[in-house]
Amino acid sequence: MKTTVKVWDPLVRIFHWSLVTCFAVAWLSADEWQDLHEVAGYSVMGLLAFRILWGLAGPRYARFRHFLRSPSQVIDYLRDIWQGREARHIGHNPAGGMMVLALILGLSLLTFTGWLYTTDQFWGEDWVEETHELLANLLLMLVGLHLAGVILASLRHRESLVKAMLTGRKRAPSEHDIS
Numbered sequence: 001m002k003t004t005v006k007v008w009d010p011l012v013r014i015f016h017w018s019l020v021t022c023f024a025v026a027w028l029s030a031d032e033w034q035d036l037h038e039v040a041g042y043s044v045m046g047l048l049a050f051r052i053l054w055g056l057a058g059p060r061y062a063r064f065r066h067f068l069r070s071p072s073q074v075i076d077y078l079r080d081i082w083q084g085r086e087a088r089h090i091g092h093n094p095a096g097g098m099m100v101l102a103l104i105l106g107l108s109l110l111t112f113t114g115w116l117y118t119t120d121q122f123w124g125e126d127w128v129e130e131t132h133e134l135l136a137n138l139l140l141m142l143v144g145l146h147l148a149g150v151i152l153a154s155l156r157h158r159e160s161l162v163k164a165m166l167t168g169r170k171r172a173p174s175e176h177d178i179s
């Protein structure tokens with residue numbers, strides 16, 4: 001019997017760790033090193049474009065259709081966590097799937113407002129700069145929640161999701177798990 005199964009394809013893994021790197025560089029270079037900031041920010045934009053295509057046309061576990069659930073299903077899942085009886089999911093769980101959507105939408109708005117601020121028409125507009133900064137702070141909070149979710153799920157199901165995002169493999173599903 002196989003003890004592990006392949007979940008995250010190489011492109012999802014490369015996407016994820018490149019996104020982490022570019023996001024960190026964009027944060028650290030903000031207000032310090034504008035050229036680098038814009039290169040990192042545009043790289044995030046490129047990575048998002050790839051991930052959206054991959055969510056539509058990629059393999060099973062990468063597809064939006066596989067992991068996006070309705071708000072009420074996400075709430076049910078959060079209630080299950082609260083009651084300590086949530087199912088193990090082989091792909092993203094419903095809350096994780098919602099987080100992926102929030103991160104993709106949030107980062108899209110963030111990079112869009114960053115670009116907007118560099119255009120002749122909006123350069124120097126306070127509201128654009130303030131929106132960009134607000135979104136950057138919001139994204140940092142979302143990333144904090146994202147990490148909390150990763151740690152919680154790893155503890156609850158006794159497997160490192162971080163390791164799975166590196167190797168692409170997870171423990172094979174048992175009969176109660178959702179694959």
Ligand code: HEM
Nearest residue numbers: 012016019020023091092093096100103143150161162165
């Ligand atoms: C060192 C920090 C981070 C760690 C350890 C980490 C870990 C992970 C893990 C384990 C998953 C898979 C979750 C699952 O099994 O359902 C994941 C997914 C994801 N993470 Fe992170 N993450 C980090 C930082 C970030 C940052 C900074 C961003 C964006 C700004 C981000 C965006 C995402 C996205 C979009 C996914 C979905 C992957 C996909 O399906 O393409 N992560 N992360």
Ligand code: HEM
Nearest residue numbers: 023026027030031038041042044111114115117118133136
């Ligand atoms: C993940 C992507 C990004 C993050 C996390 C991010 C974050 C930030 C932060 C925190 C600031 C400082 C705001 C302030 O204190 O005024 C900033 C400023 C700025 N960002 Fe971004 N940004 C990103 C993408 C982009 C992109 C794609 C562009 C456009 C090319 C851009 C252009 C700018 C500009 C022009 C400023 C300076 C505003 C000023 O002169 O004060 N950013 N960004």
